[in-house]
Amino acid sequence: MTTGFSFTCQALCCKTKARAGIFATPHGLVETPRFMPVGTLANVKTVTPEQLRATGAQLVLANTYHLHLQPGEDIVARAGGLHRFMAWDGPILTDSGGFQVFSLSEMRTIAEEGVTFRSPRDGQMIHLTPERSIAIQNALGADVIMAFDECPPYPASYDNVMDSTERTYRWLKRCLAEHQRSDQALFGIVQGGVYPELRHNAAAQLAQLDLPGYAIGGVSVGEPAELIEAIVQATTPLLPPDKPRYLMGVGTYREMVQAIAAGVDLFDCVIPTRLARHGNALVQGDRWNLRNAKFREDFTALDASCACYTCQNFSRAYLSHLLRSQELLAYTLLSIHNITELVQFTQAIRRAIFNGSFTAEFGHWLSASTY
Amino acid sequence: MTTGFSFTCQALCCKTKARAGIFATPHGLVETPRFMPVGTLANVKTVTPEQLRATGAQLVLANTYHLHLQPGEDIVARAGGLHRFMAWDGPILTDSGGFQVFSLSEMRTIAEEGVTFRSPRDGQMIHLTPERSIAIQNALGADVIMAFDECPPYPASYDNVMDSTERTYRWLKRCLAEHQRSDQALFGIVQGGVYPELRHNAAAQLAQLDLPGYAIGGVSVGEPAELIEAIVQATTPLLPPDKPRYLMGVGTYREMVQAIAAGVDLFDCVIPTRLARHGNALVQGDRWNLRNAKFREDFTALDASCACYTCQNFSRAYLSHLLRSQELLAYTLLSIHNITELVQFTQAIRRAIFNGSFTAEFGHWLSASTY
Numbered sequence: 001m002t003t004g005f006s007f008t009c010q011a012l013c014c015k016t017k018a019r020a021g022i023f024a025t026p027h028g029l030v031e032t033p034r035f036m037p038v039g040t041l042a043n044v045k046t047v048t049p050e051q052l053r054a055t056g057a058q059l060v061l062a063n064t065y066h067l068h069l070q071p072g073e074d075i076v077a078r079a080g081g082l083h084r085f086m087a088w089d090g091p092i093l094t095d096s097g098g099f100q101v102f103s104l105s106e107m108r109t110i111a112e113e114g115v116t117f118r119s120p121r122d123g124q125m126i127h128l129t130p131e132r133s134i135a136i137q138n139a140l141g142a143d144v145i146m147a148f149d150e151c152p153p154y155p156a157s158y159d160n161v162m163d164s165t166e167r168t169y170r171w172l173k174r175c176l177a178e179h180q181r182s183d184q185a186l187f188g189i190v191q192g193g194v195y196p197e198l199r200h201n202a203a204a205q206l207a208q209l210d211l212p213g214y215a216i217g218g219v220s221v222g223e224p225a226e227l228i229e230a231i232v233q234a235t236t237p238l239l240p241p242d243k244p245r246y247l248m249g250v251g252t253y254r255e256m257v258q259a260i261a262a263g264v265d266l267f268d269c270v271i272p273t274r275l276a277r278h279g280n281a282l283v284q285g286d287r288w289n290l291r292n293a294k295f296r297e298d299f300t301a302l303d304a305s306c307a308c309y310t311c312q313n314f315s316r317a318y319l320s321h322l323l324r325s326q327e328l329l330a331y332t333l334l335s336i337h338n339i340t341e342l343v344q345f346t347q348a349i350r351r352a353i354f355n356g357s358f359t360a361e362f363g364h365w366l367s368a369s370t371y
Numbered sequence: 372m373t374t375g376f377s378f379t380c381q382a383l384c385c386k387t388k389a390r391a392g393i394f395a396t397p398h399g400l401v402e403t404p405r406f407m408p409v410g411t412l413a414n415v416k417t418v419t420p421e422q423l424r425a426t427g428a429q430l431v432l433a434n435t436y437h438l439h440l441q442p443g444e445d446i447v448a449r450a451g452g453l454h455r456f457m458a459w460d461g462p463i464l465t466d467s468g469g470f471q472v473f474s475l476s477e478m479r480t481i482a483e484e485g486v487t488f489r490s491p492r493d494g495q496m497i498h499l500t501p502e503r504s505i506a507i508q509n510a511l512g513a514d515v516i517m518a519f520d521e522c523p524p525y526p527a528s529y530d531n532v533m534d535s536t537e538r539t540y541r542w543l544k545r546c547l548a549e550h551q552r553s554d555q556a557l558f559g560i561v562q563g564g565v566y567p568e569l570r571h572n573a574a575a576q577l578a579q580l581d582l583p584g585y586a587i588g589g590v591s592v593g594e595p596a597e598l599i600e601a602i603v604q605a606t607t608p609l610l611p612p613d614k615p616r617y618l619m620g621v622g623t624y625r626e627m628v629q630a631i632a633a634g635v636d637l638f639d640c641v642i643p644t645r646l647a648r649h650g651n652a653l654v655q656g657d658r659w660n661l662r663n664a665k666f667r668e669d670f671t672a673l674d675a676s677c678a679c680y681t682c683q684n685f686s687r688a689y690l691s692h693l694l695r696s697q698e699l700l701a702y703t704l705l706s707i708h709n710i711t712e713l714v715q716f717t718q719a720i721r722r723a724i725f726n727g728s729f730t731a732e733f734g735h736w737l738s739a740s741t742y
Contacts, residue, residue: 041693041698043700045699046699046700070692070695071692075667075688079670079689080670087685087689297446313458314458317442317456318457318458321413321446324442328416328703332703
């Protein structure tokens with residue numbers, strides 16, 4: 001059993017399955033729907049915790065795989081856990097390491113026991129199992145931890161995905177058996193590739209386990225966008241209504257609106273900081289490259305309607321200048337804005353759900369078939 | 372005439388020529404002695420203005436040479452001037468571009484008229500004269516602007532330095548004739564290499580011009596440290612006591628204490644941000660490389676006695692982790708600390724001057740011959 005966690009649905013959309021809620025954790029509340037910034041190596045790239053707080057971010061993700069390799073969970077634990085190590089006193093979620101093992105590692109072998117792979121850091125062979133992932137996540141000490149799953153590639157055959165999804169379920173049972181800390185909520189992950197039947201079976205199995213939260217994994221791995229929407233639409237109705245739902249690795253405007261319409265509450269994506277490092281700003285649904293010549297002499301705020309530190313203080317011309325000068329401050333200022341933009345986008349959706357105006361305000365992002 | 376500027380001496384040390392004062396500018400007060408961080412390209416590298424304010428920094432330096440090349444003074448002027456462009460509403464000082472022309476440029480030719488050099492940015496030939504430097508600085512709009520001077524290399528012959536120093540004086544007269552804005556204080560620069568007689572002549576000439584402030588230039592260009600101290604000791608007595616004195620390009624602990632003992636008020640140096648980018652922290656007079664293995668598992672604050680954001684929130688182990696992960700946030704956090712350290716070092720000296728304890732507290736940095 002976990003203590004200190006609860007999910008309360010506060011409002012439902014009448015036309016879609018969108019919902020607004022409160023996810024309580026030992027380190028504070030998360031108002032949903034909510035975009036979650038990614039702090040891979042115990043920091044959101046180029047942004048201090050103080051700046052991150054000001055974006056409106058509540059829940060922050062850190063990556064178990066990366067932290068296991070550097071600095072190692074032992075150092076984080078001895079530092080007092082992830083919250084204290086990275087000076088973020090709000091809620092934190094760690095993933096299981098599964099996705100990175102499958103997407104980044106060379107020389108990996110998958111067996112029933114677990115996965116063996118070569119560390120890209122020092123070439124050493126590392127053996128990661130459900131038990132080891134949970135032990136690492138217990139040591140890191142995030143509020144929400146994720147089951148160790150196998151994330152099949154796209155495309156993959158029905159039989160391969162079925163085998164993988166069944167193994168993921170057996171691994172989940174081992175994760176639950178290993179998990180030690182009642183102050184950490186272990187979420188299960190629905191896999192099943194692009195096959196509705198496999199997704200259905202996985203979701204139904206997981207729902208019976210009465211977990212504190214549910215994730216939809218294995219999407220945004222190269223499949224067409226329509227398939228992501230269809231997978232999410234087919235999966236959410238099978239998940240318990242009184243538990244938070246998290247769509248992993250998704251964070252574009254359109255994908256979030258579509259998933260929220262299907263009843264998803266939480267999202268994570270590296271897009272705001274990654275785009276920043278490429279000189280791009282997310283502005284009201286668009287993506288701008290601030291290196292474009294037209295911004296050199298544009299003395300207006302990046303987004304006059306945005307309340308973030310960057311938009312309140314600096315012009316597009318200044319950001320253009322910093323980028324042309326290869327000044328690292330550009331990445332900080334663009335990251336602050338981009339994170340604020342996506343967090344505030346989900347906050348605006350939340351308000352619209354309360355106001356009964358979700359489809360009126362955000363319906364242009366949805367397929368006609370959604371509602 | 373300038374308006375909005377004044378220098379008030381508030382306290383004198385009984386044993387040295389150290390002094391505490393207030394330098395008033397149109398954008399606020401500078402309590403002296405004070406270290407001034409360098410914001411070369413209209414930003415202090417990796418630090419936001421908000422973070423910079425919290426370090427205790429008051430006056431910030433920006434480089435005319437770099438800003439002329441990128442984005443160009445025209446864009447800065449049209450953005451509303453440097454303060455608005457970089458969102459720093461405190462005092463700003465721009466240098467003349469002279470030092471960079473002499474230290475960075477290839478293909479330069481020096482004539483009485485000015486200097487011609489090849490832009491390292493686009494290969495274009497640029498002609499910089501005293502009039503052009505002042506026009507650029509008028510357009511940038513800093514509170515304090517500097518005369519365009521020739522900075523001879525070390526070593527250089529007596530005759531060469533004499534020619535150069537005399538030309539610098541003629542250039543100063545042309546700068547004064549060109550200068551248009553009464554809300555900008557134009558400081559003269561004492562040159563003269565390592566030759567006491569030339570320094571003496573230059574200082575005496577400049578003192579007669581009743582400028583709003585005086586700089587000592589052409590030091591820290593490769594000459595032995597003892598020579599810097601001797602040059603400064605010999606120069607300050609010739610400068611008017613009621614005007615601020617600025618030692619250009621100097622910012623180590625020892626050099627600042629020695630110069631303050633000689634009556635210098637202002638300093639600038641890139642050292643805090645440059646060291647940060649190399650993973651180094653300035654801690655109570657020492658320099659630590661945070662990449663050193665011993666910091667990996669050191670869970671104490673960088674400097675428990677420091678009030679900066681970095682020391683209040685993060686451990687040495689965390690900084691070590693960020694550096695080992697090549698996370699840019701490391702440079703921000705170390706820059707915040709290093710700037711705070713040097714600004715607070717000069718603030719502590721200021722308090723000691725008021726308390727009559729300057730030599731008791733900081734005398735170990737001084738040569739026995741100083742007092």
